[in-house]
Amino acid sequence: MHYIFKIKNKIRKTYNLNIWRLYKLFNKDFPSKQNVNLYNHLVRLGGKYAGWTVPSDVLDKHSICYCVGCGEDISFDLELMETYGCDVYGFDPTPRAIDYVTNIVKGNDKYHFSPVGLWSSKDEVKFYEPSNSQHVSHSVTNLQKTKKYFIGQVDRLINIAKLNGHKKIDFLKMDIEGAEYTVLQTIIEDSIDIDILCVEFDEWQLPVDKRYKARIKEAIVSLINYGYRLIYHDGDGNYTFMKNKTDAIKNNDS
Numbered sequence: 001m002h003y004i005f006k007i008k009n010k011i012r013k014t015y016n017l018n019i020w021r022l023y024k025l026f027n028k029d030f031p032s033k034q035n036v037n038l039y040n041h042l043v044r045l046g047g048k049y050a051g052w053t054v055p056s057d058v059l060d061k062h063s064i065c066y067c068v069g070c071g072e073d074i075s076f077d078l079e080l081m082e083t084y085g086c087d088v089y090g091f092d093p094t095p096r097a098i099d100y101v102t103n104i105v106k107g108n109d110k111y112h113f114s115p116v117g118l119w120s121s122k123d124e125v126k127f128y129e130p131s132n133s134q135h136v137s138h139s140v141t142n143l144q145k146t147k148k149y150f151i152g153q154v155d156r157l158i159n160i161a162k163l164n165g166h167k168k169i170d171f172l173k174m175d176i177e178g179a180e181y182t183v184l185q186t187i188i189e190d191s192i193d194i195d196i197l198c199v200e201f202d203e204w205q206l207p208v209d210k211r212y213k214a215r216i217k218e219a220i221v222s223l224i225n226y227g228y229r230l231i232y233h234d235g236d237g238n239y240t241f242m243k244n245k246t247d248a249i250k251n252n253d254s
Contacts, residue, residue: 016204020235029233031213032220039231039242045083046076052173052198053232053240054080059196061085064166068092068118069175069200071136072100076173081110089164093117093127093152096136112164118176118183119154127152141178143206157183158190168193175200178208184219188226197228197241204237 016030023030027038043056050073059065063086067077070092081088090101090113098115105111119125119140126149127138138150161169172194174180180199187194201219203212220230223241232240 012207013205017235020233024235029220029230029239032217032230034220034224034230036233037229037231042232042240043083045079047073049073050076052076052238053234054171054198055196055231055240055242058242059084059086059171063087063170064168065089065171065173066091066169067173069137069173069177070097070101070113071175072096074101074104077111078104080171086110086170087112089114091116091118091160093154094136094138095150100136114160115153116160117152117154117179118157118160118174119179120156120182120186122155122159123153124151125154126150137175137177139177139179139202141208143178143202143208156186156190158186158192161192168195170194171196171198173198175202178202178206181215181219184223188222195243197223199239199241201237201239 020030027036028034029036039055041056042053044051044053046052061084063084065080065086065088067074067088068091070077070090074090077088077090080086087110090111092098092101093115101113105113117127117140125140127140128142128144128146128149129138131144131146140154169192174183176183180201184199201216203216220239224230227244228241229244230239231242
């Protein structure tokens with residue numbers, strides 16, 4: 001049964017990748033069918049598996065950067081901090097992630113780590129383990145349908161920003177295993193001022209049901225309606241958005 005699932009999953013991924021490549025030829029995103037607004041200056045930071053593509057000319061040493069979902073690879077966070085000289089705030093309630101991050105950033109006064117996850121309210125919730133015990137990422141939404149879990153602290157993003165004394169966030173990266181839909185909705189509801197937003201839609205790799213494309217589309221459209229432009233996607237579920245007020249957008253006709 002597991003073998004059949006793996007074959008079906010491989011076929012699904014191959015199909016999605018081919019359709020994504022077709023849409024990319026027309027500067028469109030699949031599955032949202034929204035325009036991808038090409039940007040003049042993009043740079044990829046971080047390692048092979050934890051890297052992200054971001055605007056290279058927007059952040060500086062005064063920027064407030066939140067990286068949510070650290071796992072056991074914060075190569076992106078560290079390169080972001082090194083490149084721009086900015087303060088980075090990392091968040092992850094997973095026990096293995098806590099041990100890893102606190103050891104890596106020990107003595108670094110520009111990296112601020114909190115063992116908390118993002119959700120719709122301040123609470124203690126179940127984080128379900130991945131099906132592969134070698135993996136570190138746990139899921140509030142039980143993305144991989146497992147039984148074991150740990151209890152972790154979560155809070156609403158606006159509450160965390162207020163606790164840190166931040167009226168706006170210059171950059172937010174989220175890799176939060178299915179919780180992104182809920183957190184994105186809170187960002188819109190609370191009118192949080194965020195210039196650059198990187199988000200992984202984990203269902204692109206691990207769909208809960210056949211409606212996963214519709215959920216991803218709804219989330220992307222809601223961000224665009226809120227005032228973001230989609231400036232990059234990699235075909236693997238990772239998206240970069242930028243607020244329209246940033247005037248460095250490259251016109252598709254140029």
